Amino acid sequence: MISDKPSLEKPTPRKKPKQLKDYFDFRNNQVNQIGLILFSAFIISTSIHFFFEERFTEKQWQTQPMTRHKIVDDLIDSRVLLNKSKPNVIKRLGQPSYILTKDIILYELGLAPQFNSDQVEHLYIEFSNEKVSKVSLTLYDY
Template structure:
């Protein structure tokens, strides 16, 4: 059957299979948020941070629920922003990368935005 496909169809099939495989592997090896792991291994939080952001786990939650889930933040609100910052550790790599933090922004005591920022 595959030998009967046209060249362009074979290329399209190859990319489709590659996409499915890569998506599956990313999903399989990306760690899901785990409250106990988050609290006990701050240097490995980078493994779970994508799940926290993509799942919108914190959106709409009040501050006390964020603290219940993630623990006390590394730093809190500044004069211009009502926010929490959590250190997430450093991903292993060959090149020196800047440290990143999870930034949680509140409006009216409720989470409205969760993102990653470079540590200053």
């Protein structure tokens, strides 16, 4: 039963909300310290990966064919060849290793570390309407 009389008990004080500076106070707060360490490790590892990743250059592609497997991922991801004409692609990458059809050419990628030596990886370039429509990696049996 609810009475109309005021209660003699003192009201419980409301919890004071945290201020923004309290979230960045790392003294004796192990959860925040672990989070900061993990975040720092992520930033450092991402930076190191970016720094040591091989970048595509036309000169390296043409002069060092045995190391193409190191730079082919950057070539595909940068989408440099898409919508280029066949003569433009040949000018940039040199003569293809294989011409399968009028619209498909392959470039050898060199000797990458592999477990299966029966198949060789190639850069697959497909043309449609005289422009590059698809660039990918493919395994090709001899």
